[in-house]
Amino acid sequence: EVQLVQSGAEVKKPGESLKISCKGSGYSFTSYWIAWVRQMPGKGLEWMGIIYPGDSDTRYSPSFQGQVTISADKSISTAYLQLSSLKASDTAMYYCARRDLGGRYWYFDLWGRGTLVTVSS
Amino acid sequence: QTAVTQEPSFSVSPGGTVTLTCGLRFGSVSTSYYPSWYQQTPGQAPRTLIYSTNTRSSGVPDRFSGSILGNKAALTITGAQADDESDYYCVLYMGTGIWVFGGGTKLTVL
Numbered sequence: 001e002v003q004l005v006q007s008g009a010e011v012k013k014p015g016e017s018l019k020i021s022c023k024g025s026g027y028s029f030t031s032y033w034i035a036w037v038r039q040m041p042g043k044g045l046e047w048m049g050i051i052y053p054g055d056s057d058t059r060y061s062p063s064f065q066g067q068v069t070i071s072a073d074k075s076i077s078t079a080y081l082q083l084s085s086l087k088a089s090d091t092a093m094y095y096c097a098r099r100d101l102g103g104r105y106w107y108f109d110l111w112g113r114g115t116l117v118t119v120s121s
Numbered sequence: 122q123t124a125v126t127q128e129p130s131f132s133v134s135p136g137g138t139v140t141l142t143c144g145l146r147f148g149s150v151s152t153s154y155y156p157s158w159y160q161q162t163p164g165q166a167p168r169t170l171i172y173s174t175n176t177r178s179s180g181v182p183d184r185f186s187g188s189i190l191g192n193k194a195a196l197t198i199t200g201a202q203a204d205d206e207s208d209y210y211c212v213l214y215m216g217t218g219i220w221v222f223g224g225g226t227k228l229t230v231l
Contacts, residue, residue: 037222044208044210044223045167045225050220059218105155105173105176107155107157107214108167111166113166
């Protein structure tokens, strides 16, 4: 089955760091870009950035540049989103999404179920 | 940052037709932005509806259609059903590997 499986919910304290994962299966992981999308409680979707696991080429939204780190380990078909110095405002659901193959249509054709991150003292 | 605009909310009667739009605060949306649309119900991940302006994703009913209307991308739902009550998001490809989501439209079917 073609799917993106995200890591489980996390509860962290302010100031801590966190790395959440997104594992692709059922397809050639290195051939598709993987994006990360944030959704704060009760709010809309925000595009954070994207990585090409084949060569780790990474792009960031200006809103998230320097605030998060996106990486990938192609040997285990997994992309990561790292959040450092967590604040309460990082509390959100984080989704990974696969970009369409070949770059003809520029959209996201497969979504993970999301990882809920809660930051609270 | 570039602002992608959507109506915050919209309502439609069952069986009715509704058109949601996706614009740019400054400028016009064209097919070159490859607008795509996603549906999200509470507690669920987004579901891809439309890509590249007007192509339905696999399994999406043909009551959903996409287009460019004037200077905006548009998502039209014809014959709205109760389970179309969701949040709808557009996203535009800005080039150089960057995408921007609109703020989303909360659609009520009543």
